Amino acid sequence: MTVVQTALIRHADCALHQMGDAHPECPQRLDAIADRLISAGLDGLLMHHEAPQVTRAQLLRVHRPHYVDQVLAMNVTQGLVHLDPDTAMMAGTLPAALRAAGAAVMGVDLLMAGQAANVFCAVRPPGHHAVPDHAMGFCIFNNIAVAAAHALEAHGLQRVAVVDFDVHHGNGTEDMFRDDPRVLLCQTFQHPFYPYQGSDSSNAHVVNVPLAAGSGSAEFRAAIEQHWLPALEAFRPEMLLISAGFDAHRDDPLAYLKLVDADYAWVTRALLAVADRHCGGRVLSTLEGGYDLDALGRAAGEHVRALIEG
Numbered sequence: 001m002t003v004v005q006t007a008l009i010r011h012a013d014c015a016l017h018q019m020g021d022a023h024p025e026c027p028q029r030l031d032a033i034a035d036r037l038i039s040a041g042l043d044g045l046l047m048h049h050e051a052p053q054v055t056r057a058q059l060l061r062v063h064r065p066h067y068v069d070q071v072l073a074m075n076v077t078q079g080l081v082h083l084d085p086d087t088a089m090m091a092g093t094l095p096a097a098l099r100a101a102g103a104a105v106m107g108v109d110l111l112m113a114g115q116a117a118n119v120f121c122a123v124r125p126p127g128h129h130a131v132p133d134h135a136m137g138f139c140i141f142n143n144i145a146v147a148a149a150h151a152l153e154a155h156g157l158q159r160v161a162v163v164d165f166d167v168h169h170g171n172g173t174e175d176m177f178r179d180d181p182r183v184l185l186c187q188t189f190q191h192p193f194y195p196y197q198g199s200d201s202s203n204a205h206v207v208n209v210p211l212a213a214g215s216g217s218a219e220f221r222a223a224i225e226q227h228w229l230p231a232l233e234a235f236r237p238e239m240l241l242i243s244a245g246f247d248a249h250r251d252d253p254l255a256y257l258k259l260v261d262a263d264y265a266w267v268t269r270a271l272l273a274v275a276d277r278h279c280g281g282r283v284l285s286t287l288e289g290g291y292d293l294d295a296l297g298r299a300a301g302e303h304v305r306a307l308i309e310g
């Protein structure tokens, strides 16, 4: 009997993207996670996969053609070319971005083929701020949205849930699916805070829970229990996708929520329970933020441990 395990999808190209020595969205983030998976004894329990490059057609399901073609055509050989004040392209950016989105597509395919119990994509650049027609907030392509669209369009699913516990609101993902009732969006995020969106959404399939600066485990868990879980139960997703940002951790230097390592195990288990009830445990998670390297490694490690334990 084949044992179906948690899949870890990554690619060496994801370390090539480097937006300057002082930029917090740095290649060392992936090293911190990889090191922690080894030291915590988790690495050997994972099925390792190399991410393919996303295709233009897969990107066009959520991004506008002129933006995709602009990025694909950029041939930066030297220095940085800024796409937004926080987001730049350099020589290694395009291969990294293509692998980051390609990982999410591969993860969906593995789940649909029954070849993975669940999936974690340890990739960068992150994606959830990228909107249909431009880069934003360290994000080039919206990886989780590409995955959701792939599940809907390539696999014919009718109900896909995307949840996002990054400290920042995933405005790009919401822009892409705000008017698509096949996608349930559940988010928690610090508010008011970058990107200053998400507090005025009114669609029934958009569940935004703003949290005040200083909020910690109690407020976060209450938000999940009172808002996310009832919405997920009612929606009955056929696949559950996670924008897994770890920058709501109390040690994170970019934001002001106070989650601890154990909160990431707790929320992962709660989401797996929903997925077990409705879609055979089909969960795909992809890395978004998380900028304290030590806290990122620990929190992502707790997340992956919970995925492995199923």
Ligand SMILES: [Zn+2]
Pocket (backbone or CB within 6 Å): 166, 167, 168, 245, 247, 288, 289, 290
């Ligand atoms: Zn973030």
